[in-house]
Amino acid sequence: MGIVLQVLFALIFLASLGLAGMKLWRIRRNIFLGTPESLNDRKADRWKHMTLFALGQKKMFSKPLPAILHGFIYVSFVIVNVELIEIAVDGITGHHRTFAPYLGGFYTFMISLIEVLSALALLAAIVFLARRNVLKIKRFTQPELKGWPFKDANLILIMELILVTAILTMNAADFQLQQLGAAHYPDTGKLFVAQYTSAVFSGMEMHQLEIVERSAWWLHILGILFFLNYLPYSKHLHIILAFPNAWYVRFTSPGAIQNMPVIANEVKTMLDPSATPEPVAFTPKTFGAKDVTDLSWKSLLDAYSCTECGRCTASCPANITGKQLSPRKIMMDTRDRLEEVGRNLDKHGSVQDDGKSLLGDYISIEEIRACTTCNACVDACPVSINPLNIILELRRYAIMEQSNAPQEWNMMFNNMENNQAPWQFNPADRLNWKNEI
Numbered sequence: 001m002g003i004v005l006q007v008l009f010a011l012i013f014l015a016s017l018g019l020a021g022m023k024l025w026r027i028r029r030n031i032f033l034g035t036p037e038s039l040n041d042r043k044a045d046r047w048k049h050m051t052l053f054a055l056g057q058k059k060m061f062s063k064p065l066p067a068i069l070h071g072f073i074y075v076s077f078v079i080v081n082v083e084l085i086e087i088a089v090d091g092i093t094g095h096h097r098t099f100a101p102y103l104g105g106f107y108t109f110m111i112s113l114i115e116v117l118s119a120l121a122l123l124a125a126i127v128f129l130a131r132r133n134v135l136k137i138k139r140f141t142q143p144e145l146k147g148w149p150f151k152d153a154n155l156i157l158i159m160e161l162i163l164v165t166a167i168l169t170m171n172a173a174d175f176q177l178q179q180l181g182a183a184h185y186p187d188t189g190k191l192f193v194a195q196y197t198s199a200v201f202s203g204m205e206m207h208q209l210e211i212v213e214r215s216a217w218w219l220h221i222l223g224i225l226f227f228l229n230y231l232p233y234s235k236h237l238h239i240i241l242a243f244p245n246a247w248y249v250r251f252t253s254p255g256a257i258q259n260m261p262v263i264a265n266e267v268k269t270m271l272d273p274s275a276t277p278e279p280v281a282f283t284p285k286t287f288g289a290k291d292v293t294d295l296s297w298k299s300l301l302d303a304y305s306c307t308e309c310g311r312c313t314a315s316c317p318a319n320i321t322g323k324q325l326s327p328r329k330i331m332m333d334t335r336d337r338l339e340e341v342g343r344n345l346d347k348h349g350s351v352q353d354d355g356k357s358l359l360g361d362y363i364s365i366e367e368i369r370a371c372t373t374c375n376a377c378v379d380a381c382p383v384s385i386n387p388l389n390i391i392l393e394l395r396r397y398a399i400m401e402q403s404n405a406p407q408e409w410n411m412m413f414n415n416m417e418n419n420q421a422p423w424q425f426n427p428a429d430r431l432n433w434k435n436e437i
């Protein structure tokens, strides 16, 4: 490779890493626009949770076939990144397959493994494209996926197809060049897939093979660098964020609703004036959340980690019975609004009032009122996301700050306050029923 190509490669490589790094830094900054929440205790349990749910994708196995196909794409993505180290070294130094002479049989094994995983990822990407575009599975055709989210999912699968095809083509042409004794093409040993697929190129001239091999090599690396920069704008950011999101999971019992400590203290002292108030780590500006900056940073990390798989919506009783609510949409709206607030911050240096908010402009009162707080969405999510927490915070705001609740709810709240029960009778009369037996 000439010096010009080496310099070009180094420039593209460094610029791509720099741009992706800047965008990831902005995402981290956006997440910490949320309110504080301490989630770093029980480290051993967090390691276990992250290993099982992010690395092991435990929840995915409730549907084994998609889990296995997703596993092909995921493992091939991780292993192919190991190969990237060699590609970067080759690109900058001008060598070809720098590690092959040093690693011998292990190199043959690694590249063969990458080939097999690439072939399986190719198969998985085709099946996933068919599920979305031919079989039109309900989970992938619901209203919140119309437009860009649907295209994003397809685009990433097409990119995956191009990347793995480039790897397989590059190796097949390379293997054929080795058989012809081409200079600068070191012996890789018998590659598991390329030893067969190289037959496609038999009969081609050496210079033609070099053009094919180099074109596939550049397509592969440019594709990966494009993918890296596309990732932060796509739902596929979960490839990275699934890990921190699993680490910072809330270890509350399933369905537990987080109290507001300031309110809990008031209620406790109302019931027992001698009660000692609990220490309050953080006093919120509002009751509940009107906008993304009122939500915990963990809820904002959740929003960026959402894969838009729709498993939450598919198990949501409100959605199944035709209500407006979709927990997937709650997460997508939160992310979209947070991105909007982030752009506002980029433009003005601090977040300026744009007259918009998550509640009202993105998520309607009808949606949040439809939630039964059953927790099914939290239970179904493969990446430890909690849409219910966001719904409850928005509902708290609507009720406590805007007094925006249906009349039946207000009657129940009054009864709770006056009678310590949802019904309209004196607490002293609670056991009257037994007199009627």
Ligand code: SF4
Binding pocket: 312, 315, 316, 317, 318, 319, 325, 326, 327, 370, 371, 372, 373, 374, 375, 376, 377, 378, 387, 388, 391
């Ligand atoms: S908690 Fe609410 S949003 Fe989640 S599944 Fe139940 S009804 Fe749907």
Ligand code: SF4
Binding pocket: 305, 306, 307, 308, 309, 310, 311, 312, 313, 327, 328, 331, 380, 381, 382, 383, 385, 387
């Ligand atoms: S919240 Fe979880 S289950 Fe729902 S769409 Fe996002 S990743 Fe899927």
